[in-house]
Amino acid sequence: MALRSPIVPSARALVLLALLAPLAVVIAATAPGAWLAAPIAAVGLIVLTVIDGLFAPRLLDLKLHCPSDIEVGQPARVSVHAELAAGTGRGTPQAAMGFDPRLGEGGVSTFPLAAGPVPGIWAGETQIVPNRRGTGTLDELWLRWPGPLGLAHRQAQRRLDRPVRVWPDLTPVRSPTLQAFLRDAQFGLIARRIRGEGTQFEALSEYQPGMDRRRIDWKASARHTRLYGRENEAERDNQIVFAFDCGQAMCEPVDGLPRIDRAVSAALTAAYVALKGGDRVALFGFADKPELLTPFALDTRAFHRLQQAAASLDYVPREPNFTLALATLTAKLKRRSLIVLFSDFADPTSAELMVESVERLTRHHLVIFVTMEDRELADLTEAEPIRLRDLATAVAADGLARQRALVLQRLRRLGVDVIEAPWQAIGYRLIDRYLAAKRAEAIG
Numbered sequence: 195m196a197l198r199s200p201i202v203p204s205a206r207a208l209v210l211l212a213l214l215a216p217l218a219v220v221i222a223a224t225a226p227g228a229w230l231a232a233p234i235a236a237v238g239l240i241v242l243t244v245i246d247g248l249f250a251p252r253l254l255d256l257k258l259h260c261p262s263d264i265e266v267g268q269p270a271r272v273s274v275h276a277e278l279a280a281g282t283g284r285g286t287p288q289a290a291m292g293f294d295p296r297l298g299e300g301g302v303s304t305f306p307l308a309a310g311p312v313p314g315i316w317a318g319e320t321q322i323v324p325n326r327r328g329t330g331t332l333d334e335l336w337l338r339w340p341g342p343l344g345l346a347h348r349q350a351q352r353r354l355d356r357p358v359r360v361w362p363d364l365t366p367v368r369s370p371t372l373q374a375f376l377r378d379a380q381f382g383l384i385a386r387r388i389r390g391e392g393t394q395f396e397a398l399s400e401y402q403p404g405m406d407r408r409r410i411d412w413k414a415s416a417r418h419t420r421l422y423g424r425e426n427e428a429e430r431d432n433q434i435v436f437a438f439d440c441g442q443a444m445c446e447p448v449d450g451l452p453r454i455d456r457a458v459s460a461a462l463t464a465a466y467v468a469l470k471g472g473d474r475v476a477l478f479g480f481a482d483k484p485e486l487l488t489p490f491a492l493d494t495r496a497f498h499r500l501q502q503a504a505a506s507l508d509y510v511p512r513e514p515n516f517t518l519a520l521a522t523l524t525a526k527l528k529r530r531s532l533i534v535l536f537s538d539f540a541d542p543t544s545a546e547l548m549v550e551s552v553e554r555l556t557r558h559h560l561v562i563f564v565t566m567e568d569r570e571l572a573d574l575t576e577a578e579p580i581r582l583r584d585l586a587t588a589v590a591a592d593g594l595a596r597q598r599a600l601v602l603q604r605l606r607r608l609g610v611d612v613i614e615a616p617w618q619a620i621g622y623r624l625i626d627r628y629l630a631a632k633r634a635e636a637i638g
Contacts, residue, residue: 199348201247202338207345210239239345247346250339251278251314256352258291258335265363266324267451273319276307276337280314285340287316294330297358298322307337324360325451327458327505332356362455362504366463366621376470399423432532432637433490434468434628436461437478437523439537440485440507441514446538448566448617456566457536458504460621462497464534467625469494471632477503480519481510487526513544516551524555532637534562534624545601553608560637562611562627564620568598 203211218232255277264270274289287307295301307318324330331354338349366372400422409423438444438461444454465475469491477500479486488503514537523533533555539545555561575592579585602612611631613623631637 199253199350202347202349203243204345204347207243243345246341246343250341250348253350254279256337256350260332263359263361264324265361266327266455267363269321269323271319272322276316278314287337287339289318290336292333296326296328297324297330327360329357329359362462362501363459366459367466432473434473434475434532435478437533437535438507439514440479440481440510442511443538443540445509445511453538453566456617460624462504463621464624464628465500466497469497478523479507482512482515484519484522516548520551520555530559532560534564536564538565542597549604552610556609563605564613564624566617567614
């Protein structure tokens with residue numbers, strides 16, 4: 195059954211109609227008796243446009259295909275298939291799609307359709323790149339195709355209202371580099387007890403040439419009159435909490451995505467490694483008040499729950515309350531844990547409150563503070579000044595950079611492990627710091 199498709203004039207028809215106005219003026223000035231020629235030509239053009247639209251093919255079917263789940267910052271393919279009845283229309287059909295701005299910049303995408311191997315079937319595709327987590331909607335789909343003379347178009351509109359869920363970006367988790375690391379690592383893809391490293395005693399074994407002499411248990415060797423070495427087990431079942439500042443500074447974009455989304459991606463990558471290593475992982479989100487605290491995930495089978503919880507972290511355009519948030523987190527934790535805090539700061543006042551709260555946190559827990567390098571601030575500082583305004587901007591940026599470095603230095607003096615790196619590197623650097631803390635058994 196043909197779908198409703200009204201006739202609309204093309205740009206070519208409108209241009210020709212507009213050119214008739216000055217032509218009518220010229221005819222009226224040079225030959226007043228022939229002034230009716232211009233209106234007649236205009237009416238004829240309108241009739242010809244309607245006839246052209248009537249000869250355009252009818253639309254029989256229109257379908258759109260889009261995944262219902264996509265990841266923030268990653269392109270997703272959207273395809274459109276149209277079936278047109280046999281007709282004399284020529285030219286390429288054009289499709290346009292309107293959607294929630296969180297699914298792509300501008301909220302609209304226009305693309306052409308190409309003829310398929312089957313006559314009358316046209317297909318085309320576009321890409322949407324979501325810039326925020328949450329649920330967006332594909333709102334409407336338009337299609338128009340020209341008549342044989344190109345003076346008119348048929349146009350069809352379809353209401354979609356199709357929800358699309360935007361999840362955190364898990365590209366680093368699926369990367370071949372990380373998967374190869376997990377296969378080669380001691381805790382690997384198969385759960386097993388890790389012997390040979392760590393400080394937790396596991397068993398005694400007879401000393402063999404080449405073993406580390408520091409592992410010899412002299413008391414046991416004296417009792418058995420033979421040399422015995424200690425086999426230690428690496429620390430497991432640690433508690434890891436990834437805490438996210440969802441406030442105003444973390445909502446600012448870095449390379450097209452909010453900082454909080456970059457942080458979530460890095461945290462989930464490290465969380466996947468921690469779960470593989472036998473540790474327990476929870477997520478904590480806060481802004482002006484605590485927003486989220488998940489139960490501890492015990493193994494990789496619960497990783498999807500962490501992903502769902504991370505997808506629900508909201509963007510809060512308000513200043514974070516570090517005092518309330520970190521005090522709440524401390525009250526919830528019953529044993530020493532590794533707390534990874536993702537945050538940023540823009541002014542000394544908020545930074546001072548953050549440092550005071552983190553200092554109280556370090557009394558009972560191991561803390562890693564993760565922040566992304568402010569490349570824009572560095573570019574302003576290093577830019578060659580051309581005008582006096584550029585010089586003033588560079589001085590102000592340098593002052594902010596010095597304040598930032600001072601805050602990070604204060605955190606280091608408190609015993610906080612600080613990671614300041616480009617957003618592409620924070621995930622892997624965090625994994626390195628986590629594994630170093632695990633080897634040193636500094637968590638439990």
